[in-house]
């Protein structure tokens with residue numbers, strides 16, 4: 142008897158615990174995840190391609206230093222970087238909100254990952270192909286933009302997709318700074334409703350919905366480039 | 369005219385060209401033969417400034433190729449080059465491969481560039497392959513594509529670096545036929561090749577390279593038919 146009352150109470154808290162409003166709340170948080178990931182991936186890719194190009198051309202000390210810095214961004218766990226930088230910015234007189242700090246760290250993290258992907262793509266283009274282009278009178282930059290980048294892009298695309306999907310998921314770590322993105326929003330709802338299963342399932346579905354287009358679009362590009 | 373005066377070239381401590389003297393007149397076909405590693409490719413790379421030199425000078429139509437003030441991109445418009453590996457641009461169709469340089473280097477309109485490209489591709493027998501991607505073509509076809517791509521810049525000189533060496537034997541003929549056609553049209557050519565009978569057939573002169581120097585140079589009937597140098601004789605008997 143007392144057991145059935147207990148179950149009834151639980152299911153009551155299930156329905157009153159998670160409301161339709163909460164779904165909108167999660168959707169809004171998914172929008173924040175999308176925003177921070179989209180910024181990190183797009184800006185990080187631009188920087189990463191530039192860094193990858195620097196690494197591929199130069200043997201000077203600056204490039205070696207850059208390589209070392211990028212290695213650090215790649216190897217130190219993102220959560221440590223986030224906390225370090227979030228606490229470091231105010232020290233240099235630049236107090237940033239969690240969103241700005243998280244975005245900046247994610248941008249550099251993405252750039253570091255993309256740099257090695259981009260470098261690999263550039264170096265996958267045969268030297269003689271590049272010389273053949275130069276022999277036609279193309280300048281260094283024309284050759285780079287019309288020949289090396291497009292060819293390198295094709296070979297680097299699968300690895301870049303991996304980076305982009307990884308950054309989307311890793312953006313969850315920005316929640317440690319207090320920025321309310323998808324993971325943080327889920328935690329808040331779980332605390333209130335005590336219904337982790339359904340909320341995490343919904344959050345997972347949102348992550349999947351965000352990743353799916355990236356995976357599909359690049360897959361389609363790859364297939365088109367293969368023909 | 370291509371004038372090569374006492375040119376030396378090293379890769380690090382390895383001296384690859386040791387004082388080369390050579391003149392190639394307008395309209396002439398010069399074949400360069402010689403053992404692997406004798407510096408034949410390197411000389412071609414130096415002629416259009418794809419490699420720097422350490423001594424001497426190279427002049428093309430009077431322009432000092434390695435001069436500090438020389439605009440090499442402009443110079444290279446006059447010197448076409450085709451490599452052993454055909455180096456197609458895999459992300460472009462055959463037509464786009466050929467139209468690219470006329471459009472972005474010579475500043476032709478898209479329509480003009482496509483017309484030039486179509487004409488050159490037709491010239492080398494690829495008129496029916498305009499929209500094909502290079503990866504779907506044979507090595508011989510890709511090598512003819514590379515020739516058309518160089519010709520689209522209307523160069524005054526053409527440099528060919530063993531353009532048949534990477535081809536399957538049955539595809540060599542079609543590329544040699546294209547070279548022969550160019551020589552008959554009066555193109556000035558330097559032709560690095562291992563196809564001795566072909567060199568004998570098309571060349572005005574033949575140069576035999578050995579360890580970075582020109583061991584022997586003269587008309588094919590002499591250098592190939594009746595060589596004076598022991599080394600030339602030995603090389604020819606090895607390749608036959």
Ligand SMILES: Nc1ncnc2c1ncn2[C@@H]1O[C@H](COP(=O)(O)OP(=O)(O)OP(=O)(O)O)[C@@H](O)[C@H]1O
Pocket residue numbers: 379382384402403404405406407408409410411530
């Ligand atoms: N980029 C380079 N760096 C260092 N050494 C090089 C480079 N290119 C060529 N060499 C060396 O220079 C020498 C001459 O090379 P080259 O390619 O000119 O010879 P080749 O006569 O064309 O030979 P092959 O018939 O094999 O093409 C070789 O010993 C080669 O190893």
Ligand SMILES: [Mg+2]
Pocket residue numbers: 408409410529530
């Ligand atoms: Mg060679």
